[in-house]
Amino acid sequence: MVSTLGKTRILLTLLCLTAAGLFYKSKWNLTDLYSLWPHKLRACNCQKCLTEGEHEFKMLIGASPKPFLTKQTPMSEDDFSWWKNVQREKRPFSFFNETVDKLFTIFPPTPQVEQQSSDRCRTCAVVGNSANLKGSHYGQLIDYHDIVIRMNRGPTKGYESDVGTKTTHRVMYPESATNVDKNTHLVFFPFKMKDLLWLLNSFAPHQKGPKRRGNKDLVMIINPAFMKYSHEMWMKKKGRYPSTGFMTLVLSLQICDEVNVFGFGADREGNWSHYFEILRNKRLRTGPHAGMQEYEFIRMLDQKKVISLFKGL
Ligand code: C5P
Numbered sequence: 001m002v003s004t005l006g007k008t009r010i011l012l013t014l015l016c017l018t019a020a021g022l023f024y025k026s027k028w029n030l031t032d033l034y035s036l037w038p039h040k041l042r043a044c045n046c047q048k049c050l051t052e053g054e055h056e057f058k059m060l061i062g063a064s065p066k067p068f069l070t071k072q073t074p075m076s077e078d079d080f081s082w083w084k085n086v087q088r089e090k091r092p093f094s095f096f097n098e099t100v101d102k103l104f105t106i107f108p109p110t111p112q113v114e115q116q117s118s119d120r121c122r123t124c125a126v127v128g129n130s131a132n133l134k135g136s137h138y139g140q141l142i143d144y145h146d147i148v149i150r151m152n153r154g155p156t157k158g159y160e161s162d163v164g165t166k167t168t169h170r171v172m173y174p175e176s177a178t179n180v181d182k183n184t185h186l187v188f189f190p191f192k193m194k195d196l197l198w199l200l201n202s203f204a205p206h207q208k209g210p211k212r213r214g215n216k217d218l219v220m221i222i223n224p225a226f227m228k229y230s231h232e233m234w235m236k237k238k239g240r241y242p243s244t245g246f247m248t249l250v251l252s253l254q255i256c257d258e259v260n261v262f263g264f265g266a267d268r269e270g271n272w273s274h275y276f277e278i279l280r281n282k283r284l285r286t287g288p289h290a291g292m293q294e295y296e297f298i299r300m301l302d303q304k305k306v307i308s309l310f311k312g313l
Pocket of ligand 1: 127128132151244263264274
């Protein structure tokens with residue numbers, strides 16, 4: 001005869017087994033359970049927050065140095081040496097520091113970034129310049145995001161139905177520069193010392209030089225240490241350095257809670273052709289970047305549900 005206590009134990013064990021079975025059979029995982037947590041315990045208010053994903057990516061995202069240069073963000077000599085190698089710069093570290101000091105007499109000492117919060121969901125569209133956007137009709141979907149990050153010369157005018165109209169951030173460097181309107185953040189990628197001087201010249205009051213490219217109060221300068229981090233920790237040192245697009249994607253993981261990626265991927269010939277022009281250099285490939293590996297990496301992030309990749313046509 002089984003005692004009452006024994007029966008209760010058997011019943012409880014069966015209940016636990018059934019619950020475990022149901023949990024296992026359903027497509028739920030721990031990340032989904034996060035979304036049932038009360039607000040205060042969640043990192044953000046999206047269905048799924050970036051920083052609640054797989055441990056490996058959580059660690060990678062967490063290991064980032066400050067993505068933007070600020071008056072208070074000193075760069076280490078080690079990071080400076082990596083940056084120097086990208087460009088074969090001869091001028092010393094002290095010159096870099098002096099230039100940065102001058103930059104912050106013009107630009108905000110700390111760039112405006114909306115911080116992560118449990119009652120907010122910062123959705124971002126990262127829009128590369130791939131020709132696969134042509135005919136995609138992603139325009140409305142892209143505009144639906146809070147933050148829309150575009151790159152270099154990628155235009156919206158004339159391509160609205162495929163790429164949208166909204167641009168909250170535009171990433172660029174001197175060779176790819178275009179003017180941005182007064183409400184758009186100019187996210188500046190300095191690949192060399194000359195680039196910092198170009199920025200200084202472009203915005204310095206009473207100084208001759210190219211005309212202003214945007215609103216000085218919305219300029220954000222990428223920290224070279226962040227470029228090194230993207231190259232070493234995300235790209236595992238493949239290619240000479242990561243493409244602007246790839247680094248922008250890594251940047252979005254720092255400033256967004258949910259990231260959707262558009263306009264990435266080479267054409268059938270393996271070239272990084274653009275949605276807004278006909279490719280002239282048929283041997284372009286992906287420039288000095290490990291473009292194919294970058295794309296594979298982005299696909300893997302999509303498969304692991306860290307981001308969502310919209311592949312276009
Ligand atoms: O060509 P551009 O540098 O202006 O494009 C911005 C970014 O978009 C690139 O750095 C690259 O990461 C991405 N791109 C792409 N496939 C293309 C064109 C661009 O992945 N066909």
